[in-house]
Ligand code: NAP
């Protein structure tokens with residue numbers, strides 16, 4: 114019988130424990146797919162005494178994952194520790210330098226050290242597989258790398274963080290608070306060890322950096338991404354979105370523009386009738402606009418143990434076949450260092466929620482500043498405030514009330530400049546809320 118692929122698994126948390134269970138459950142199918150058996154030899158985590166739902170005594174235990182990476186009876190190291198540096202980085206570096214294949218779900222690591230690690234893997238002629246690093250169970254890496262060579266991709270966008278989509282969905286549909294939803298996402302194993310990465314948009318940015326490289330044949334450049342998270346989204350924004358025919362999603366967008374590749378992550382108003390608006394809960398969706406296929410959308414579970422382990426196991430089976438693919442679709446020295454488009458040049462529609470002092474001339478003052486910046490308003494809506502009306506039936510009380518503007522296409526620079534002037538004029542009581550609009 115062919116020699117088994119001997120695997121070492123570093124990290125036995127949400128994803129690692131699921132990988133062990135699936136490798137056991139699907140043993141026969143995985144052997145068929147990989148052309149040889151896959152055998153877990155070694156495991157590593159911090160706490161040996163933790164109950165992980167399987168018998169640890171079947172495997173060699175390592176307290177330190179870096180030692181596991183050097184073990185002579187391991188051919189393929191599966192890194193599921195997490196974190197851009199520290200133990201995860203040292204484990205992957207050690208494994209690759211010892212000419213061992215690596216499978217990882219660690220997008221933070223790849224976004225920061227992807228080029229260096231890819232070069233190391235290439236020099237050693239081994240695989241560095243990372244299907245599980247983006248969009249959980251959706252095979253987006255394979256799709257971009259293997260299924261679309263006939264295409265020139267112009268735009269790629271999507272919901273890339275399950276935790277944020279889960280939070281926004283439940284806040285809107287069930288009226289729960291941000292903190293309640295986040296707590297549930299953590300309990301269900303969707304969130305990162307530090308959930309700031311999820312809610313402040315960094316996790317989406319790490320994933321977008323990887324997808325941009327694959328889609329456009331460029332070097333990973335996570336630093337170039339404009340990032341905003343969802344922590345500033347207020348229940349009022351969700352209500353206003355509904356009233357105006359939108360839904361709020363945290364999107365990652367990478368797009369070819371005249372000034373370079375624009376990469377941005379931010380909460381986005383999408384038309385309520387659009388297909389991306391229907392993607393709810395922990396589900397992710399990635400849409401690719403390309404010349405031959407026109408539009409391709411992949412939808413599936415974006416986080417969680419089994420969904421992510423599904424992608425990890427697919428990579429392990431690929432490694433077993435011995436088929437080593439160029440990591441980002443091309444040899445590393447052929448990846449372009451593409452110019453990145455500055456966010457100030459971004460052009461699109463905007464939702465702007467101002468908290469204005471309720472008095473005569475305020476709406477006119479806001480509209481004047483918008484007109485001076487050459488921004489055309491599609492709609493302007495002042496919500497009636499019971500408190501303000503009770504205080505002063507003539508509307509001169511200065512009580513803070515929401516004023517919502519929807520603009521036609523405008524540049525980020527002009528919006529920022531108009532808002533600076535509106536703030537300087539003393540028309541608003543709180544910093545403005547700005548959410549970009551993306552129409553399909
Ligand atoms: P997790 O539940 O926090 O598990 C992390 C595991 O790594 C734990 O078993 C922990 O040991 C071990 N570990 C942490 N630091 C260590 C160290 N210094 N030395 C040895 N072991 C260490 O994380 P996870 O959710 O499974 O995520 C793992 C990776 O997959 C991350 O890169 C994450 O971004 C990625 N990912 C996760 C998901 C998801 O839905 N959860 C989806 C896609 C990608 P103990 O158990 O002993 O504490």
Ligand code: HSE
Nearest residue numbers: 274275276304305416
């Ligand atoms: N924390 C991540 C998410 C895990 O919620 O999408 C999947 O990468």
